[in-house]
Amino acid sequence: MSFLFLPLLVLWTLALAPAAPVLALMKNPVRTRAFSRFWARGVLAILRGVGRLSYVEEGLENRPAGPALYIANHQSAWETIAFAVLVPDVAIVLKEELYRIPVFGWFLRHSPMIAIDRAGGASSLKKMFREGREAAAQGRSLLIFPEGTRRGPHERAEFQRGVVLLYKALGLPAVPVAHNAGRYWKGRSFTLRPGTVRVVYLPALPPGLPDGEFLERITHAIYDTRDRLVAEDGE
Template identity: 35%
Template sequence: MLGQAIRSLLFYAVFYVQTAILAIVIGVTAMITNRRTRFGWTLALYWIHSHILALRLLAGVKTDVAGEENIPPGPCIIASKHMSDWDIFAILPGARRPAFIAKKELMDIPFFGQAAMSFDTIRIDRSLGGEAIPALMEDARRALANGARIIIFPEGTRKPPLAEHDYKWGIVRMYEELGVPVVPVALNSGLFWGRHSLVIWPGTARARFLPAIQPGLPADEFRERLVSAIETGSNQLILAAYDEGLSRPISPELREKLEALKQGIAPDAAQTPTS
């Protein structure tokens, strides 16, 4: 436990120092050019791959991403489960020209905000509630017109493995109004790098891009298919990791859910998604 905690702290030191330096460089470049540049994207890819390497060497977390062939060649929305900061490393390279949906407050961080905006980041002001949707849609249309693929975490926040899901209606509004395919993404990263966790546990974090949901479905049918794809896929990846053996401590609550999953009982089988 102590040894893994030290390894995790070493990774965090690399992660935060390097992120700060690269944010300043990309942010300054963005302020000068006022647009996305090949130089900025090259640094972003370096940020991703260097931290994937650091995770493996320092914390013992391997990365396994598959299914990129399911991403359509044109504009689309990539809708992913969100358990960990690792998810960004997994999704960004496959998106090729990503446009994240992010909280407006993040754009106020010096340099980081300028760097994020240079990558077609779509701002959402949660304090406005439903009134934020028109501005979000305008930014989303701009990003798609620029050739970007929009990345969204439909639950809006990181969730622990097998926690009750909570898919917002924003993704449904985007699906209806933007008229592009939606690619679900399943993952199990929270088993190894959890939300607010100081210790990162060894193992293989996996993400899977699943077959795209084509535009034109009724809203309720789309939402049901999206939730089913992401939750079923994520549960399968979590169960596979559990069967392989986990080095992390497992709480009685999580073990009960994992054992139920082995018996074919989905954690949210009796739950209805909330708005």
């Protein structure tokens, strides 16, 4: 039944498209984010209904009560969609190209998320810091995928320097998050496997750690947990 996912996703997105001009007139990012969560919940329901793909959260006690910097591995489109529901009002650091996607890109832009031009160098980093501080000041948490692009369930990559700089700039607790979504939604395809995505929140790292210690701890926390999830999946 997973072959129905893509057409249903398109239909669901187009059905909500007329809300965009109304929200544009309102100029209210809070309402835009609420509508985006409504869309994301619909996508997760479609995944559950036709793809038999659900999810479970573990380690919820590790999530701080206030804003935090969530740092997650990146395997598929699933986590980009799901985190709008898992961490309400989250500001996701994402590549600017996603703004060009019809309808979906409009909601990302007006939520707003933190879009980065990966060829922008220092100016892109300054923009990330500025918009990250603005989001945190509004009580929003942030989410960054430090691998920079989607990786396979067994792949490891050196985390990009931007995650360290953002951690220093924000002064927020950093929550490592590991998941196995790539086992069920493959990379850049729309091929789905039935199962349960496991999202694991690990103990938060306090602000102010030295760069090297922070990077080592966050890397090991995410990859060691991800590898455990893969092993428990039987791979």
